[in-house]
Amino acid sequence: MQNRKNSDAIYTRLSGVMPGGVSSPVRACLEHQMTPLVVSRAEGAYLFDVDDNQYLDYCMSWGALIHGHAHPVVIEAALTRLREGSSFGCTTPYEEALASKVISHMPACEKVRFVSSGTEATMSAIRLARGFTGRSGIIKFQGAYHGHADAFLVQAGSGSLGLNGTSTSLGIPKEHIQWTACLPYNDIQAFDQYVKQHAASIACVIVEPIATNMGLVPPKEGFLHTLRQRTKEIGALLIFDEVVTGFRVGLGGAAAYYGITPDLICLGKIIGGGMPCACFGGRAEIMNALAPLGEVYQAGTLSGNPVAVGAGFTAISLAERPHFYEELERKTASLVMPIQEYLQKKSIPACMQHRASLCTLFFGKTHICHAEDTMSLDRTMFKKFFRYMFERGVYIPPGQQEVWAISAAHTQEDIERTREVILAFLQEVYL
Numbered sequence: 443m444q445n446r447k448n449s450d451a452i453y454t455r456l457s458g459v460m461p462g463g464v465s466s467p468v469r470a471c472l473e474h475q476m477t478p479l480v481v482s483r484a485e486g487a488y489l490f491d492v493d494d495n496q497y498l499d500y501c502m503s504w505g506a507l508i509h510g511h512a513h514p515v516v517i518e519a520a521l522t523r524l525r526e527g528s529s530f531g532c533t534t535p536y537e538e539a540l541a542s543k544v545i546s547h548m549p550a551c552e553k554v555r556f557v558s559s560g561t562e563a564t565m566s567a568i569r570l571a572r573g574f575t576g577r578s579g580i581i582k583f584q585g586a587y588h589g590h591a592d593a594f595l596v597q598a599g600s601g602s603l604g605l606n607g608t609s610t611s612l613g614i615p616k617e618h619i620q621w622t623a624c625l626p627y628n629d630i631q632a633f634d635q636y637v638k639q640h641a642a643s644i645a646c647v648i649v650e651p652i653a654t655n656m657g658l659v660p661p662k663e664g665f666l667h668t669l670r671q672r673t674k675e676i677g678a679l680l681i682f683d684e685v686v687t688g689f690r691v692g693l694g695g696a697a698a699y700y701g702i703t704p705d706l707i708c709l710g711k712i713i714g715g716g717m718p719c720a721c722f723g724g725r726a727e728i729m730n731a732l733a734p735l736g737e738v739y740q741a742g743t744l745s746g747n748p749v750a751v752g753a754g755f756t757a758i759s760l761a762e763r764p765h766f767y768e769e770l771e772r773k774t775a776s777l778v779m780p781i782q783e784y785l786q787k788k789s790i791p792a793c794m795q796h797r798a799s800l801c802t803l804f805f806g807k808t809h810i811c812h813a814e815d816t817m818s819l820d821r822t823m824f825k826k827f828f829r830y831m832f833e834r835g836v837y838i839p840p841g842q843q844e845v846w847a848i849s850a851a852h853t854q855e856d857i858e859r860t861r862e863v864i865l866a867f868l869q870e871v872y873l
């Protein structure tokens with residue numbers, strides 16, 4: 443058991459001055475009924491809390507840190523920019539450098555617009571899609587998270603198509619979600635059926651090409667291709683939300699991974715190198731509908747911030763090293779495969795799913811294909827697991843339906859230690 447006295451005291455004070463003591467809800471670890479991590483610093487694959495306990499980190503700032511924490515080259519790039527001014531409210535050459543890099547890796551993007559968060563990227567992308575097509579309807583998928591803008595916070599009724607379903611948050615007038623259809627992920631039939639009935643009103647389909655917000659759920663064969671084909675047929679735009687998968691599953695993101703060219707791509711997390719930077723991009727004819735050229739309004743005081751852009755440019759440059767992604771995939775497989783094999787061999791009701799350097803260990807199900815599968819997960823077992831890992835100095839994302847992110851800073855030794863701790867847990871609880 444770690445000594446967490448300082449963490450407890452500081453979190454108590456935080457809770458007095460901030461709702462739940464946090465700036466973003468999942469950080470509070472409410473379901474675990476414990477003081478969440480109160481971090482003072484981080485380095486490589488490790489987080490250090492205010493009591494100087496050390497944790498091997500598989501959250502990695504929710505996937506943003508593909509090179510690990512405080513990578514010296516990324517830090518230096520940010521510091522170089524910072525010394526020359528942190529924000530100008532004017533355009534800079536550094537934006538051209540990062541924009542050109544994105545465009546060179548992602549052929550779907552002929553132009554990009556920088557924003558400061560994934561939420562801004564997705565929110566702006568659907569406004570652009572609506573402005574460009576002159577239609578209002580959007581389709582998203584159950585279990586996806588596209589940030590916290592009104593139009594995305596729609597929860598589908600279990601087992602139904604959940605069309606124009608109820609909001610998952612108070613404070614969202616029903617008029618704001620009346621154009622949001624929420625369909626089951628990986629269900630081509632449900633998608634086809636909806637599109638047939640509503641073709642003329644659909645502005646766009648927004649999808650996490652690899653679902654990462656119900657835990658890691660890869661697309662079924664043909665699913666993404668169907669989205670591409672149908673949207674083309676009905677004159678709607680296909681938006682890949684690659685806030686997590688962009689520069690994570692490869693330099694070309696999930697679009698290249700699956701060989702699909704969407705109309706718009708949203709990027710965040712890795713593109714900021716750990717700083718607040720995100721963007722959305724697509725064909726020039728669509729992007730030119732944005733102000734100041736077009737009439738779709740979108741803006742931001744800190745958009746294209748030089749410090750964030752500098753850090754992001756450097757993070758992507760580091761990922762361009764030969765075999766960077768192959769090495770990450772190999773490491774991830776060496777964590778996931780032995781565990782998955784063990785689960786199958788022992789017929790344990792759990793599974794570990796992964797793509798590239800993202801993975802999730804699900805308890806209570808041997809396969810997860812869409813959000814409905816996650817309804818019957820064994821959350822009690824997950825809670826036990828999270829606590830077991832935490833007490834052994836391994837920090838995984840605190841939710842059962844979150845992805846773990848492996849970084850270049852995780853050593854083979856780190857991976858092996860993690861694997862042993864997980865296997866020890868499985869042996870203990872599924873004797």
Ligand SMILES: Cc1ncc(COP(=O)(O)O)c(C=O)c1O
Binds near residue numbers: 562564589655
């Ligand atoms: C797929 C996806 N899209 C959008 C977002 C929103 O990004 P942000 O938290 O930067 O607003 C997230 C956040 O985790 C995400 O996972």
